[in-house]
Amino acid sequence: MVQHEGLSPTQEDCGNRDAVGHRAATVEQGRFCLARCTCGWRGPARRARSLARADALGHEGGA
Numbered sequence: 001m002v003q004h005e006g007l008s009p010t011q012e013d014c015g016n017r018d019a020v021g022h023r024a025a026t027v028e029q030g031r032f033c034l035a036r037c038t039c040g041w042r043g044p045a046r047r048a049r050s051l052a053r054a055d056a057l058g059h060e061g062g063a
Helices: 049-060
Strands: 024-029 032-037
Touching: 024 049, 032 049
Parallel strands: none
Antiparallel strands: 024 032
């Protein structure tokens, strides 16, 4: 998985370029929130839920 500081992860990061079947959601772990996808991709842990939601949308191709 490729992580670029300051940039949201995208579908390209997961290695699965097929947009069908990507269902990302946010998950809370303690004080942090992160995006997870059905393809196995995980976004970085964030303190702001809005940033985790943006990561999820970006991964699904909605941003």
